[in-house]
Amino acid sequence: MSKKTLTLMSKDKQLFNIEEHLAVQSVTIRNMVKEDGASSVIPLPRVDSETLALVIEYLNRQQAPEEDEDYVKKFVDERGEIPTLLELAQAALDLDIKKLMDAACMKVADLIKDFTLEEVREALRIENDRTPEEEKAIRDEFQWAF
Amino acid sequence: MEDQDQEEGSSDESMPWQIVKDDVVVIWWRPIHRKNIFEKGDIVFPRGVGGRDAIIDGGGATLVPVAALYQYLSLEIEIEVEVAIEMAVKLPDELIVQIISFYQQKRFFVAVQLPDELIVEIISFLPAKSLLRWRSVSKSWLNLMSSTKFKLMHLHNFNQLNPRYFVRRLDFYASEEWFRVHFDNEAFTSDRGTQIEFPLDDIRVNICFRILDGLCGESLAVMHSSDLYGLKSGSTYTYTEVAMGKPLRLRNNGDMIVELEKGDTVMKKH
Numbered sequence: 001m002s003k004k005t006l007t008l009m010s011k012d013k014q015l016f017n018i019e020e021h022l023a024v025q026s027v028t029i030r031n032m033v034k035e036d037g038a039s040s041v042i043p044l045p046r047v048d049s050e051t052l053a054l055v056i057e058y059l060n061r062q063q064a065p066e067e068d069e070d071y072v073k074k075f076v077d078e079r080g081e082i083p084t085l086l087e088l089a090q091a092a093l094d095l096d097i098k099k100l101m102d103a104a105c106m107k108v109a110d111l112i113k114d115f116t117l118e119e120v121r122e123a124l125r126i127e128n129d130r131t132p133e134e135e136k137a138i139r140d141e142f143q144w145a146f
Numbered sequence: 147m148e149d150q151d152q153e154e155g156s157s158d159e160s161m162p163w164q165i166v167k168d169d170v171v172v173i174w175w176r177p178i179h180r181k182n183i184f185e186k187g188d189i190v191f192p193r194g195v196g197g198r199d200a201i202i203d204g205g206g207a208t209l210v211p212v213a214a215l216y217q218y219l220s221l222e223i224e225i226e227v228e229v230a231i232e233m234a235v236k237l238p239d240e241l242i243v244q245i246i247s248f249y250q251q252k253r254f255f256v257a258v259q260l261p262d263e264l265i266v267e268i269i270s271f272l273p274a275k276s277l278l279r280w281r282s283v284s285k286s287w288l289n290l291m292s293s294t295k296f297k298l299m300h301l302h303n304f305n306q307l308n309p310r311y312f313v314r315r316l317d318f319y320a321s322e323e324w325f326r327v328h329f330d331n332e333a334f335t336s337d338r339g340t341q342i343e344f345p346l347d348d349i350r351v352n353i354c355f356r357i358l359d360g361l362c363g364e365s366l367a368v369m370h371s372s373d374l375y376g377l378k379s380g381s382t383y384t385y386t387e388v389a390m391g392k393p394l395r396l397r398n399n400g401d402m403i404v405e406l407e408k409g410d411t412v413m414k415k416h
Contacts, residue, residue: 106307109270110271134282
């Protein structure tokens, strides 16, 4: 019996093939397949090709279920850069691949845990919407945490 | 520009350098007579946040993301590194100064905002100490952190990652009561890396509580690292340092709940 193949398209219009039984680890894809058989190309407008290649690599893993936990940890460890991990986590969120998202988020958390305010704003792309006075008031309240 | 010192000379004394470490390209702008380390007065353009690791000991150098340079010059964010280096070489000092003040005035921010779901997931794995320090990151972030949903998620995620026990020991000989926090591992090591005798001798009564803490309820019960709330072996501390004005709820594997109020003494004389 030949295995059915799905085609995924990244934000920058690159095409990736993956066997259906592996692709449906993504709940989003599983639902799409259920609904309309997903015979055509599945577009992923928020995922760039570099990230999608990583996701495909993850989905294609040949691992026994009991080794999975270690595998996903190692997988994100090898991609220890915050921007890459954030892209990966976002793709995993869109595609609803819980394990991958959890692992990527956990890794980011580990990398940023000692960051200062400014650094964490930059790393997680958060805009400062407070005045210096407001910031100081909050800072003084929890001085011991700094 | 207070980071610029008097050694910064005219533009022909400055030159950009490029270093590559861990695949991170850093464009480095420094006076020519300097040794190969970053110091005050240097201007460093790391490529992305990852660049931070390569220059973590920046020695007071001014760090500006390369993206700020692109944005200032109204260029596409995705530019080749080689082009950026070539550009940096040509830039006059005055422009570099302008880019830095542009960046520091926060008119620059990185392109796409991350979805709240992702932020919540990431910070739910962080110790309460980090979260408290970052309360003023932004208003929306404080709202996220204050929600009951987040507190429960944090309780689950953080504790799953860092299981610890709170140990209460009654020493009948010395008539003293001790409280310590230990990791849930075979060595039963404490948060400070110290060890207590284990198995515990029978003269002393020990009660272990698994720590159920986090930003639970309204109480900011911070129980992650002993130095946070002054639990160091052999010393006397009170909960005034820790309980944040609200009861601290500790629960063991059964259903016993101990609530400690602000001002409770950690080590009691009987």
